Amino acid sequence: MMKTMHRILISTALGAALIGGGAQAATYDIDIVHSHLAFFIDHLGFSRVIGTANDFSGTFDFDVAQPEKSTLDVKVKVASISTNNQQRDSDIQGADWFNTPEFPDITFTGKEFKKTGDKTGTILGDLTIAGVTNPVVLNVTFNKEGQNPWDKSHVVGFSGETTVKRSDFGMKAALGMIGDEVKLYLEVEGRGK
Amino acid sequence: MAQSPQEALMIGVVLAALAGLAVGGGLRFFRLKPMFMGLAASAAFLLAYVVTYNKVPSFPPVGAVNKIFYIAAAGAVLGLIVDLTEKARLGQILIGLQPVLAAIYIGQSRLPDGYLSVAIAAAVGLAIVLSLQAMAAPSVGEASMRRAIVLVIACIGFAPIALLGASSSSFQLLLVFAFGIAGLLVCFVFDDGFALGSAFYLGAIGGILSVAYTVTLITAKFDPLALAVLCLTFAVPLIARRIPMVDAPASRLARLTIYTFLCLLPAAAAVIVAIVSYGTAFPI
Numbered sequence: 001m002m003k004t005m006h007r008i009l010i011s012t013a014l015g016a017a018l019i020g021g022g023a024q025a026a027t028y029d030i031d032i033v034h035s036h037l038a039f040f041i042d043h044l045g046f047s048r049v050i051g052t053a054n055d056f057s058g059t060f061d062f063d064v065a066q067p068e069k070s071t072l073d074v075k076v077k078v079a080s081i082s083t084n085n086q087q088r089d090s091d092i093q094g095a096d097w098f099n100t101p102e103f104p105d106i107t108f109t110g111k112e113f114k115k116t117g118d119k120t121g122t123i124l125g126d127l128t129i130a131g132v133t134n135p136v137v138l139n140v141t142f143n144k145e146g147q148n149p150w151d152k153s154h155v156v157g158f159s160g161e162t163t164v165k166r167s168d169f170g171m172k173a174a175l176g177m178i179g180d181e182v183k184l185y186l187e188v189e190g191r192g193k
Numbered sequence: 194m195a196q197s198p199q200e201a202l203m204i205g206v207v208l209a210a211l212a213g214l215a216v217g218g219g220l221r222f223f224r225l226k227p228m229f230m231g232l233a234a235s236a237a238f239l240l241a242y243v244v245t246y247n248k249v250p251s252f253p254p255v256g257a258v259n260k261i262f263y264i265a266a267a268g269a270v271l272g273l274i275v276d277l278t279e280k281a282r283l284g285q286i287l288i289g290l291q292p293v294l295a296a297i298y299i300g301q302s303r304l305p306d307g308y309l310s311v312a313i314a315a316a317v318g319l320a321i322v323l324s325l326q327a328m329a330a331p332s333v334g335e336a337s338m339r340r341a342i343v344l345v346i347a348c349i350g351f352a353p354i355a356l357l358g359a360s361s362s363s364f365q366l367l368l369v370f371a372f373g374i375a376g377l378l379v380c381f382v383f384d385d386g387f388a389l390g391s392a393f394y395l396g397a398i399g400g401i402l403s404v405a406y407t408v409t410l411i412t413a414k415f416d417p418l419a420l421a422v423l424c425l426t427f428a429v430p431l432i433a434r435r436i437p438m439v440d441a442p443a444s445r446l447a448r449l450t451i452y453t454f455l456c457l458l459p460a461a462a463a464v465i466v467a468i469v470s471y472g473t474a475f476p477i
Contacts, residue, residue, distance in 0.1 A: 091359035094412030095258050101411050102256050102302040131255040170256070172247050173362050176198055 028156055028190025030058040030074065035188045037076065041166075042179030049178075053106075055080030060110070060190055062156055064145055067121055072110030079104065096173035103130045111135075119143075123160075129169040138162045138186075154192030161185050202365060205244065206372040213237065213376020221380045228276035228390040230381075234374055235269030235396025241369040242400070245362050257299045257407040258362070264295050265400030272392030284391040288326065291399050292318030299403055300410035307410070314410055317424065318402045322394065324427045334385040335445055339433075341378050341389060342453055343426060345371045348401060350423045350460030354467045355404070358414040363404050370401070382446060416467045423463035429456045 037053040058074035078098045082089055093100040112124040119142045127136040143157040165180050166172075216233050242262050243249055250259035268291060275284040296315035297304070303311055325340050348371035356364035374397070381387040409415050432455070433439045439451050 090414065094359040094414060095256070095407045096360055096362045096412070099256050099258070099411060101413070167247075170248075170250075170259070174198075175247075176201065 026063070026154060026156075026192045027059060027061050028192055030056070030060075031155070031189040031191045032057065034157075036186065038185045040183040040185075042181070044177055048183075049083055051081055051083040053077070053081050058108075059193075062190065064142070064156075067115050067142075068113045070110065070113040070123075072108070072113075072123060072125065074108040076106040076108075077104065078106055097130075097171055099130045108136070108138075110138075127164065129166075130171065132169045134164070134168050136162055136164055148191075155189055156192075157187075157189045159185075159187050202368065205365065205369050209237070209241065209369045209373035210376040213373040214379060215376075217377035217380030220377075221384065226276070226390075228273060228392055230377070230388065231272050231276065231390025231392025231394070231396065232269060233377060234389070234393045235265060235272070235400070237373040237377070238265050238370050238397045238400040239269070241366050241373060244369060245366040257302075257411045260299055261400060261403040261407060264291075264298065264403045265396050268394075268399035269392050269396030272390065272395035275391040275395075284394075285326075288322055288391065288394045289319065291395055292322050292402055295399060295403050296406050296410070299406040303410055310410055310413075314406055318406070321402070321424075321427055322398060324430075325398070326394070334387055335449070337388050338378065338381065338449060339430060339452055341374065341393075342449065343429060343456055344398065344401070345374050345378070346453065346456040346460050347423065347426045348374075350426060350463050351405065351408075351420075353464045354415055354419050354423065355408045357416065357467050357471045358408055358412060360408045360412050360414075363408050366404060367401070370397075382449060416470050418470065419463045419467035422459055422466050425459035425462075426456055429459065 032055070035056075037056055039051045039053075040048040041051070043049050053076045055077040056074060058072065060070060060072040062070045078100045079093065081092065081098070083092070092098055095102075098106075107128045108125050110123045110125040113121060114124075115121045121140050121142065123138040123140055125136060125138065126133050138160045139162060140158050140160040143159060145154075145156040147153070148155045162184050164182050164184065166182050167175065167180050216237075220229055220233060239262065242265070246258070250262050252263065254260045254263050271287055272284070275281075275287065293315045296311055296318055300307070300311040300314060325343065348367045352364045352367040352371070355367065409420070429452075433452055436455070439455065440448060442448050442451070
């Protein structure tokens with residue numbers, strides 16, 4: 001009897017430790033301080049212009065044991081896109097490109113989450129740019145989940161990438177000079193709510 | 194075929210001019226009614242749009258750029274109906290309403306905060322259309338030709354202003370359209386019965402105004418001084434009446450040539466103003 005009680009106590013303690021310090025289903029806010037969104041686009045074949053979106057937000061649900069049950073909603077402020085050239089940054093806000101006055105946000109909503117490896121997966125979602133929505137698959141790497149030692153918050157981190165064609169979103173200006181394919185890279189940290 | 198964007202544009206405008214010549218020659222040869230001129234001009238605009246944007250936009254249109262196509266298309270259809278039914282009064286009402294409605298439709302995302310911009314754009318658009326209509330009487334032959342010349346020159350003048358205002362697509366569209374129409378017009382220089390038709394106003398001019406609204410209200414990076422100078426192009430018909438030299442030559446071709454050069458003056462001045470005030474390298 002004592003032996004059985006002892007086993008139950010040990011099992012309970014172990015379980016509690018696992019739940020408290022390891023994987024758990026949670027809702028996260030994107031931590032803008034430690035998250036980055038960059039894109040690369042060809043310029044006449046000579047080089048790739050690098051741009052960043054500096055203001056975006058979003059939330060996601062994630063459980064490392066059940067990643068397919070995740071959710072994801074991201075909103076990017078188009079006005080925050082920078083390519084390190086003031087003139088060009090202003091130009092791309094116009095009707096030929098992102099058309100910011102009419103469509104101030106880029107959004108991505110995750111629809112289907114698949115695990116493809118120990119730490120990798122894909123997210124099929126709807127990407128909306130300039131009022132046009134297309135399905136896009138994000139290739140995602142799960143980096144780490146745990147406690148931030150500074151503020152003890154629960155953090156989860158991912159890296160991701162995908163390629164989209166700007167022409168699919170109606171952006172066909174200067175197609176002969178500026179590439180159609182846009183490579184997107186993201187680094188995201190989520191803070192548990 | 195083209196080795197550079199400049200070459201591609203050159204090829205585009207030359208092909209547009211040749212197509213305009215071919216269509217204009219056909220219209221002239223078969224002595225078709227003015228409504229076909231209006232339809233041809235509207236078709237030239239829609240074709241220039243499709244060539245520029247590589248698409249017929251989905252319906253209902255999403256965003257100002259896509260709305261341009263349907264404003265021109267709807268205008269062309271309405272213009273054709275007006276011309277077929279010969280309801281001149283209805284035509285006048287539609288021609289007066291379109292610049293205002295198009296400004297509101299294109300600029301709706303600027304409302305209500307930017308209502309003043311939309312109102313100014315609508316007022317300028319209406320003034321341009323009315324000035325083209327009231328330019329001279331009777332509205333056939335040389336008088337109609339002069340109206341069309343003003344429009345072509347205004348398009349050519351506005352194209353670089355749009356380009357410097359970050360609308361390279363508008364630049365291409367305006368030039369292809371202008372040279373296409375120029376090709377059409379050449380065939381009618383000596384035609385006393387030449388008239389534009391309601392479809393010309395509602396389709397072609399409606400489309401051009403919509404491009405201007407998109408550049409000024411949505412992209413909103415235009416040079417206001419350059420645009421103000423360009424608007425003087427529409428005052429040329431009034432000024433030309435007071436310059437005896439314009440109407441002095443006995444030859445119609447000579448009169449139209451002088452008139453065209455007169456129209457080019459404010460357009461060229463507007464482009465110079467835009468280039469000078471841009472003041473930095475074009476970041477392509």
